[in-house]
Amino acid sequence: MKYYIIAGEASGDLHASNLMKALKNQDSKADFRFWGGDLMQAVGGTLVSHYKERAFMGFVEVLFNLRKILGYIKFCKKDIAKYKPDQLIFIDNSGFNLRIAKWAKEHNFRTNYYIAPQVWASRESRVEDIKRDIDAMFVTLPFEKDFYKKHNYKVNFVGHPLLDAIAGRKQIDEKTFRKQHNLSDKPIIALLPGSRKQEITKMLSVMLKMLAKFKDYQFVIAGAPSQDFTFYQQFIKNNNVAFINNKTYDLLSVSYAALVTSGTATLEAALFKVPEVVCYKGSWISYQIGKRIINIKFISLVNLILDREVVTELIQNDFNEKNLQKELELILEDKKREQLFNDYFELETKLGRNGASKNVAKLITES
Secondary structure, three states: OEEEEEEOHHHHHHHHHHHHHHHHHHOOOOEEEEEEOHHHHHHOOEEEEEHHHHOOOHHHHHHHOHHHHHHHHHHHHHHHHHHOOOEEEEEOOHHHHHHHHHHHHHOOOOEEEEOOOOOOOEOOOHHHHHHHHOOEEEEOOOOHHHHHHHOOOOOEEOOOHHHHHHHOOOOOOHHHHHHHOOOOOOOEEEEEOOOOHHHHHHHHHHHHHHOOOOOOOEEEEEEOOOOOHHHHHHHHOOOOOEEEEOOHHHHHHOOOEEEEEOOHHHHHHHHOOOOEEEEEOOOHHHHHHHHHHEOOOOOOHHHHHHOOOOOOEEEHHHOOHHHHHHHHHHHOOHHHHHHHHHHHHHHHHHHOOOOHHHHHHHHHHOO
8 A cells, every 4th residue: 555644753753663663563565655764764765845844833833834834735735646545644743734734634545643633632523624624534642532532532542652663772781881972970950952053052951050059960952853953053162062863762861850841752651660850941032932821730651651740840931040940959859760660651551552653553544
């Protein structure tokens, strides 16, 4: 079969690449055309557009780049029509994908959605669009199945793909890892500032202030695959901080604690059993808009899944030097760490079944 896959951001590239591998195992004649990244390209097929070209963050940035985004949407529709896929697969990236899905359904393409839009967090009315435009929905968070059931829409809970991505990684030797990256023997505090230039700049400006306050620790910036090393040089040159690019899982596996920008990375740190502080700061306008349309108690997946505050979230004005120091000190204490470890094990249990990519591939090829 011919598969057209649309993914955005590094996490979408990861999950889509694993799904492509699973589809190839199910379908020996699988042919791929996709919007994604390097990991998808490594599996094989034709890359139409790299997610680096479409990394727009926040309401204001999207507004300023609206003409460019509309151009991508127009081109995508034409490209799908020309390719004529048997299956169209959307991975997260709802702002873009739901617009394509509406057009695709009108043109009788089979539509699948993996890593569901977070309509439970804002603009719940979009569920009606999903019911109209998506033939098969594959959800990865345990509470999503009940959410859609409430709206009379049957979805498939397939487990979370991060469980497989983490379980399937090659184990590293910490001593060798430290030597390869010129790290000291101090306990490591990982800095995960996000993947877009705008958010990285905002987050690191505060995170790096912790270096002077925690001199007994080795701070390491986790470089995102979406950014070149030259971008990070401005943060590294005036600070005694290490930098490791595109090896976040290896870094987390040897980290003692982490400061993490809200997103998929909060769940990744928890699954590696790393005590973390969740951080987020957007533009004033984007935050004010978001505050009015987002109706959830928490922003981190860890807290959302467990439905209580397990990891501290420092959002907008609360994300400052004083608060970050206080919360970092707390997660370095034995009592807090023991509590977090217990909560993390509960989280892993709630995420349920393994084999998300295999489960989705089987359902798609059999549809």
